[in-house]
Amino acid sequence: MLLRRTRARASARARHTVKRTTGYLDGRLPLSEGGGLLRKAFPEHWSFLLGEIALYSFVVLMLTGVWLTLFFHPSMNEVVYDGSYTPLDGIRMSEAYRSALHISFDVRGGLMIRQLHHWAALVFVAAIGVHMLRVFFTGAFRRPREVNWVIGVTLFALAIAEGFAGYSLPDDLLSGTGLRIMQGVMLSVPVFGTYISFFVFGGQFPGHELIPRLYSLHILLIPGLLLALVTAHLVLVFYLKHTQWAGRGRTDDNVVGKPLFPQFMASSLGLFAMVFGTLALLAGLAQINPIWTYGPYRPDVVSSGSQPDWYVGFLEGSLRLVPPWETDVLGHTVMWNVLLPAVVLPLALFAVLYAYPFFEAWITGDREEHHLADRPRDNPVRTGLGVAAILFYAVLLAAGGNDVIAHTFKVSLNALTWIFRVCLIVGPPLAFMVAKRICLALREAELERLTEGEETGVVRQTVAGGYAEGHAPVDEETRYVVETRRVPRPLASPEGSGGDVPQLQRLRATLNSWYHVEDAGDPRVQDAEPPELDSGHESAR
Numbered sequence: 001m002l003l004r005r006t007r008a009r010a011s012a013r014a015r016h017t018v019k020r021t022t023g024y025l026d027g028r029l030p031l032s033e034g035g036g037l038l039r040k041a042f043p044e045h046w047s048f049l050l051g052e053i054a055l056y057s058f059v060v061l062m063l064t065g066v067w068l069t070l071f072f073h074p075s076m077n078e079v080v081y082d083g084s085y086t087p088l089d090g091i092r093m094s095e096a097y098r099s100a101l102h103i104s105f106d107v108r109g110g111l112m113i114r115q116l117h118h119w120a121a122l123v124f125v126a127a128i129g130v131h132m133l134r135v136f137f138t139g140a141f142r143r144p145r146e147v148n149w150v151i152g153v154t155l156f157a158l159a160i161a162e163g164f165a166g167y168s169l170p171d172d173l174l175s176g177t178g179l180r181i182m183q184g185v186m187l188s189v190p191v192f193g194t195y196i197s198f199f200v201f202g203g204q205f206p207g208h209e210l211i212p213r214l215y216s217l218h219i220l221l222i223p224g225l226l227l228a229l230v231t232a233h234l235v236l237v238f239y240l241k242h243t244q245w246a247g248r249g250r251t252d253d254n255v256v257g258k259p260l261f262p263q264f265m266a267s268s269l270g271l272f273a274m275v276f277g278t279l280a281l282l283a284g285l286a287q288i289n290p291i292w293t294y295g296p297y298r299p300d301v302v303s304s305g306s307q308p309d310w311y312v313g314f315l316e317g318s319l320r321l322v323p324p325w326e327t328d329v330l331g332h333t334v335m336w337n338v339l340l341p342a343v344v345l346p347l348a349l350f351a352v353l354y355a356y357p358f359f360e361a362w363i364t365g366d367r368e369e370h371h372l373a374d375r376p377r378d379n380p381v382r383t384g385l386g387v388a389a390i391l392f393y394a395v396l397l398a399a400g401g402n403d404v405i406a407h408t409f410k411v412s413l414n415a416l417t418w419i420f421r422v423c424l425i426v427g428p429p430l431a432f433m434v435a436k437r438i439c440l441a442l443r444e445a446e447l448e449r450l451t452e453g454e455e456t457g458v459v460r461q462t463v464a465g466g467y468a469e470g471h472a473p474v475d476e477e478t479r480y481v482v483e484t485r486r487v488p489r490p491l492a493s494p495e496g497s498g499g500d501v502p503q504l505q506r507l508r509a510t511l512n513s514w515y516h517v518e519d520a521g522d523p524r525v526q527d528a529e530p531p532e533l534d535s536g537h538e539s540a541r
Contacts, residue, residue: 041259173302244371378485
């Protein structure tokens, strides 16, 4: 009895304390206005955690990066090493490289933090990339989330630039080789290449200005932009509400899931602990970027088997696959073998990423808001394009290590290079066709199950003496998911509109027909009249 009264008094005091604290804060902060946000629902699915992994990797990057700035000296002044790593005693090196060695061998826990920072950078870029793939294949970039897609692509580009800048700071032989390649890429730009190189390096390569400049970019400008864009991205996720998978009770007008506080916040903090713990295990058990084995950078030395971090490996592969094409124009040598793979290709790839949401909306005429995620099979053309892009990237990434592959498997480097060239041209179209056919087969099998039911495996003899397999009705959840898909009607052909049809409208009609040719016989095609083709915008009906 006494224990019960004690508990009651403690509960009353706790409620009183919480009430006073809430009232105090509400009088000084917009606490009551933000109460609705605490109950905002977030859907549950493992694929939605990919963005959170990127966010928490970024948090680890910020924390470890602040610690590393206390010990790193971004100077190209030449010094003589006399630290704990005796194999390099008496070697002349830059102060940046010496400070990186000092962090690794003389600062307590320094090597652990360095490796934790590097692993977090790799996971950060990878998580952004996989998260973007999830958004692409599910159509989560469609209206009203086009701006958030643009922010995500910008985050991906900045993450790559931030990783390359941090990777280059220690001034070891491997990172110096990467900077030398970067200078060659700058010089490949016609007319302006030498000016760009002189501006970036502050004179002749390698100069004394680049490391301090990269350091300022790495710890100030790019992290500030990343932090601002991450904040904008999260604000838009809150404002536009999260996409969710189709299911019973889930529509374009609601979100079914955990409230932000306390359920979602508790599980999200658990995920943060898992991400941090995994990165800590990798940092302690898996060695990465052992700069002491490479030695300081020397312009006249290149280590064999040099490989960059994976996120710029596709550029290395593209440089190795393009033949040595050069053209002399008005006294200027245009190095196509560097300009095309290292300048034109990445610019084209990011241009496609930025433009795709608007391109798809234009050719489909789909202007509606979408809050339910597509399954990849629901849009075979989009899925095929995504799979083709993944294979294209994978071939370039593998080609970036063609020398290591040739040495490991004892094959001809020249033959392997030609194999990669053929795969780069033939592979993506084949991947597109295979992925598209698989999606169509899955859709056809799905519609067949809706009409005929699931096979039960029970075979019965008919009255006529034949045999027939029994079927059971499809469960309501599966039926709802399949029938929820909205299939847009193809755009009306411009041929019947009379008069001269602009070429742009003809192109759009052709692309629309190619995009929706397999939807013509789908019974789920909307019954509304198709939107007319004109020079302006169409609203999906």
